Amino acid sequence: MKYSLMSIVLAAEAVTAFPFVANMPGVDSSLLRRQQSGGSNPGGPASCPNNPNHVPAPGITAQYPYNGAKNGKKGNGKGGYQVPAPGDTAHQFVAPGPLDIRGPCPGLNVAANHNFLAHDGITTFNELVDAQQNLYSVGYDLATLLAALGLTLTDGDLVTEKLSIGCDATTRTSWSPALTGQEPGLDGHNKFEADTSLTRDDYFLGTGDNFNFNGTLFKMMTETTGGLYNRDGLAKYRYQRYQQSLHDNPNFYFGPLSLLLFGASSFLYELMPSGPDYTPDEATISSFFGAAKQSDGTYTFNGEEKISDNWTNRVEPYSNSDVVAEILAQYLEYPVLFGGATGNGGFDLLNFNSIKNGSLVAAPGPETACLLYQLATQSVPSYLNSIITPTIDALNFVTNKVAPQFEKLGCPQALTK
Ligand code: HEM
Numbered sequence: 201m202k203y204s205l206m207s208i209v210l211a212a213e214a215v216t217a218f219p220f221v222a223n224m225p226g227v228d229s230s231l232l233r234r235q236q237s238g239g240s241n242p243g244g245p246a247s248c249p250n251n252p253n254h255v256p257a258p259g260i261t262a263q264y265p266y267n268g269a270k271n272g273k274k275g276n277g278k279g280g281y282q283v284p285a286p287g288d289t290a291h292q293f294v295a296p297g298p299l300d301i302r303g304p305c306p307g308l309n310v311a312a313n314h315n316f317l318a319h320d321g322i323t324t325f326n327e328l329v330d331a332q333q334n335l336y337s338v339g340y341d342l343a344t345l346l347a348a349l350g351l352t353l354t355d356g357d358l359v360t361e362k363l364s365i366g367c368d369a370t371t372r373t374s375w376s377p378a379l380t381g382q383e384p385g386l387d388g389h390n391k392f393e394a395d396t397s398l399t400r401d402d403y404f405l406g407t408g409d410n411f412n413f414n415g416t417l418f419k420m421m422t423e424t425t426g427g428l429y430n431r432d433g434l435a436k437y438r439y440q441r442y443q444q445s446l447h448d449n450p451n452f453y454f455g456p457l458s459l460l461l462f463g464a465s466s467f468l469y470e471l472m473p474s475g476p477d478y479t480p481d482e483a484t485i486s487s488f489f490g491a492a493k494q495s496d497g498t499y500t501f502n503g504e505e506k507i508s509d510n511w512t513n514r515v516e517p518y519s520n521s522d523v524v525a526e527i528l529a530q531y532l533e534y535p536v537l538f539g540g541a542t543g544n545g546g547f548d549l550l551n552f553n554s555i556k557n558g559s560l561v562a563a564p565g566p567e568t569a570c571l572l573y574q575l576a577t578q579s580v581p582s583y584l585n586s587i588i589t590p591t592i593d594a595l596n597f598v599t600n601k602v603a604p605q606f607e608k609l610g611c612p613q614a615l616t617k
C-alpha cells in the first residue's frame with residue numbers, strides 16, 4: 201500500500217472536517233476495525249505479566265530528598281543533582297523480572313527499573329508526578345499534564361488512579377473491572393501511543409506489537425542523527441519515520457495526539473543528557489533505551505533500560521512552554537500533514553484547534569500555550585472514524601489535578617457541569 205505525494209495533494213483538495221466519519225466516500229471501512237489490543241493480542245490481558253507482590257515505589261527520604269516531590273505535589277523545582285543519589289540503594293537499577301510490566305515509554309521503563317515508579321509497572325498518578333520531578337527534573341505543570349494524559353487517554357483508572365505502563369492489567373488497575381471495562385494501559389494504540397514512534401513499530405506493521413524496542417529503528421535513528429540526538433537530528437528522523445509509515449502502513453494515522461511524539465523526541469535532548477555538558481550522545485541515549493551495539497553494527501535490546509552512569513539531571517525544570525516550543529520547532533523544520541490514510545491511496549486531513557487542514561499553524565498566544573492541555577480537555581479525533589471524548593469523570597480529574605496550572609495561561613477550562 202503506497203501513498204504518493206500526489207494522492208495527498210489530491211486529498212487535500214477534498215478536505216474533510218473533524219469529525220471523521222466512517223461512511224465518507226473513499227474510506228475503506230474494512231480498515232476501521234477496533235485498533236486496540238485485547239484478549240491474547242500483543243499488549244492484551246492474556247499475555248500481560250501479573251506480579252502478585254505489588255510494592256509501591258519507596259519515594260524520597262530525608263536522607264535522599266532529590267527535589268522534594270512527594271504525594272503528587274510540587275517539588276522545589278531545582279535540578280542539577282546526581283540520580284540515583286550516591287548511596288541511595290532504594291533507587292539503584294534493578295532489572296525487570298518476568299512478572300514486571302514494561303511498555304513503549306523508555307522514560308517510564310527506566311523510572312520503574314530504578315524504583316521511582318513501582319517496579320512491577322503498575323503505577324499511580326502520584327508516583328508519575330513525583331518520579332518525573334525527582335528523577336528527570338520535569339516541571340510540575342508538565343509532569344501533572346503528562347500523568348493526567350496517561351490516565352485519562354489510555355483508560356487508566358480514575359478511582360484507583362492506577363495505570364499500567366505497558367499492557368492491559370485491568371484486574372490490577374481497575375476498582376471494578378465489570379464497571380470500568382478494559383483498561384489497556386500505555387500500550388493502547390492511537391491513544392497516547394501512536395504511529396511513527398522513534399524505536400517502536402507501528403501497531404499495524406508490528407501486528408499489534410507497538411511497544412517493544414526495535415533495533416533496526418534505533419540504528420536508523422543513530423545514523424540519521426549522526427549519533428547526536430539533538431533537535432535537528434531528531435526532527436529529520438521523525439520526518440523519515442513519517443514517510444516510512446505513510447508509505448508502508450495502510451492504517452497510518454497521525455492525529456492531534458501525535459503532537460506528543462514530538463514532545464517525546466525532545467526528551468532525548470532535554471531530559472536524558474547528563475550534566476555538566478548535557479550532550480545527547482550515543483552512550484547516554486543507548487543506556488536509557490537499553491540499546492546494545494553488536495560487532496556487526498546492529499542493535500539489540502539488553503533488557504536493561506537504565507539511567508546512564510554518573511548521571512546528573514537538568515538544572516531548570518522542563519516546563520509545558522518548553523516542550524511546546526520544542527514540538528513547534530521540530531515540526532517547522534519538516535512540516536507534515538496531520539490526518540489518516542483511507543486505505544485506498546487517499547489521506548484525509550484533519551482540523552483540531554491549531555491544526556488547520558492538516559497543518560499545524562501555531563501563533564504565540566493561548567492556543568499555542570494550551571496545545572497539549574487541549575488534548576486532555578477536548579474531544580480528540582483518535583483514528584479515522586473514532587473520537588476520544590473525555591468523560592465527566594476524566595474532566596473532573598483534569599480539573600482537580602491539572603487545570604490550576606493552565607488557567608493562568610488562559611486555556612479554556614473544561615465545563616464539567
Ligand atoms: C506520565 C508521564 C509519561 C507518560 C504517560 C508517557 C507515555 C509515553 C507513551 C505512551 C509513549 C509511546 C508514544 C509512541 O507511540 O511513541 C512514550 C514515548 C516516549 N517517552 Fe514517555 N511518557 C511519560 C514521560 C516520559 C518522560 C519523563 C520521559 C523522559 C525521560 C519519556 C521519554 C519517552 C521517549 C523518549 C519516548 C519515545 C520512545 C520511542 O518512540 O521509541 N517519557 N511515552
Ligand SMILES: *[C@@H]1O[C@H](CO)[C@@H](O)[C@H](O)[C@H]1NC(C)=O
Nearest residue numbers: 401405406414415416417444
Ligand atoms: C523493525 O523495524 C523495521 C523497519 O521498520 C522492520 O522492517 C522490522 O520488521 C521491525 N522488526 C521487528 C522485529 O518488528
Ligand SMILES: *[C@@H]1O[C@H](CO)[C@@H](O)[C@H](O)[C@H]1NC(C)=O
Nearest residue numbers: 282286474483508509510511
Ligand atoms: C563514575 O564515577 C565514579 C566515581 O567518581 C568513577 O569511578 C567512574 O569511573 C565513573 N564512571 C563513568 C562511566 O564515568
Ligand SMILES: *[C@@H]1O[C@H](CO)[C@@H](O)[C@H](O)[C@H]1NC(C)=O
Nearest residue numbers: 212213214215551555556557
Ligand atoms: C481549508 O481548505 C479549504 C479547501 O481548500 C478552504 O476552503 C479553507 O478555507 C481552508 N481552511 C483553512 C483554515 O485554511
